[in-house]
Amino acid sequence: MRLRDTTQAALAPVFRARTVFNLASYEFLVIFLIFVGEGLLFAGYSVLGVGVQALNIIAVAIIMVTLKGERVQLIEALALISVFGVVSFSFAHVSIIYSLAIVSVMFLPLIVVIPTLPLFLWVAFYGVMFIPIITIVAHRKLSRHDLGLTGGRRLMYLIPLGALVGVGLALIEYAILVPTAPIPNVSASGLIGLSIVMIFFVAFVEELLFRALLQPQFIERSGAVAGILITSVLFGAIHAIYGNVYELLFTTGAGVIFGVAFYKTKNLPFVITMHAVDDILLLGVLPFLPLALPH
Numbered sequence: 620m621r622l623r624d625t626t627q628a629a630l631a632p633v634f635r636a637r638t639v640f641n642l643a644s645y646e647f648l649v650i651f652l653i654f655v656g657e658g659l660l661f662a663g664y665s666v667l668g669v670g671v672q673a674l675n676i677i678a679v680a681i682i683m684v685t686l687k688g689e690r691v692q693l694i695e696a697l698a699l700i701s702v703f704g705v706v707s708f709s710f711a712h713v714s715i716i717y718s719l720a721i722v723s724v725m726f727l728p729l730i731v732v733i734p735t736l737p738l739f740l741w742v743a744f745y746g747v748m749f750i751p752i753i754t755i756v757a758h759r760k761l762s763r764h765d766l767g768l769t770g771g772r773r774l775m776y777l778i779p780l781g782a783l784v785g786v787g788l789a790l791i792e793y794a795i796l797v798p799t800a801p802i803p804n805v806s807a808s809g810l811i812g813l814s815i816v817m818i819f820f821v822a823f824v825e826e827l828l829f830r831a832l833l834q835p836q837f838i839e840r841s842g843a844v845a846g847i848l849i850t851s852v853l854f855g856a857i858h859a860i861y862g863n864v865y866e867l868l869f870t871t872g873a874g875v876i877f878g879v880a881f882y883k884t885k886n887l888p889f890v891i892t893m894h895a896v897d898d899i900l901l902l903g904v905l906p907f908l909p910l911a912l913p914h
Contacts, residue, residue: 640841640849643690645682649675649697650849654856656704661859661867668859669708672701692759693836699751699828703857710744718743732812737801745820752827766831767887777889781880785896788873792897793905795865800906813903814895822894829854829874830881830890838882847878873897 642650652675659668679698683691710718715736721743722729733739756766763769802809829850838846851874858870877890 640837640845642693642840645686646693646697646840649679649682649694650853652678653697653700653853656701657856657859660704661862663862665708669705672704675701676705693833693840695755696828696832696836697853699748699755699832700853700857702751703748703828706744706747707860710740710747713740713743715739721746729815732808732815734809734812735801735803738812738816741801741816742820745816745824748824748828752824752832755832756827761831764885766827767881767885767890769886770888773884773886774888777884777886778892781889781892782896784876784880785893786900788876788893788897789900789905792866792869792873792901795863795869796861796901798902798906800902802903805904805907810899810903814899817898817902818891818895821898822891825854826877826881826887826890826894830877831887834878834881843882847875847882851875851878 652671656668656671656675659665659671676698679694679701682694718736718739719730722733722739725746726742729742733742802813833853834846834850836846837849840846841849851871854874854877855867855869855871858866861867873894877893880893881887881890
């Protein structure tokens, strides 16, 4: 027997040992490293945090090779969170020329409607994140129904309901963050550009990852309540970059709302609407209101 095969045979039983929430030990390890990385980011140690996320990506690759592709659906989706952190850090330190180059190659028509550098960075970052997500979707042969990308007459009431929930979330989150708007003013062109970015990039990518790919895997292992809660805590954790404990609590709670909505309706556009309306109002409308809170 080759050394590689001997190593795999020795490690596989250890990896498959069950831990809390019916997770395998290797799945728990990957989740633990994600929280360590985000915790370091929250504490201000961004380089160390990104280093842990990079280490986690390597660990996932080793585990997948060791298990020979068996029961790896959860960790390959979890690895996307670490990829999310590494890519986010990278784009936070690139120039507008680099961002323009990526947007030009991948999403050329958007240059016309995206007015500011922050929006270019978001498009470039989330555009890159589409690649590993689509790769996993294609590898698993997931259908539109599996992903919740369904339409039908239900959208006639789900979309308005999602928008209403998004308004409430935006009001709460604005009071927590009081963010600076990424657009110079409330103009039609600025709001159109912001809306495109928030709907088709930010909300779409994050909800595909957390609600369509991760949450069903956690529910399968731990049940609906625990599965939605774990997914929501992970969703909250990726907002550690704000360094605001109230934002962590808010985004975790918002994740629960999104998770329950997706679990009950299996409709991703419904959840994307809630998420996107929150972001659009938070960044494109509320900062410009006369009664807006001071920065």
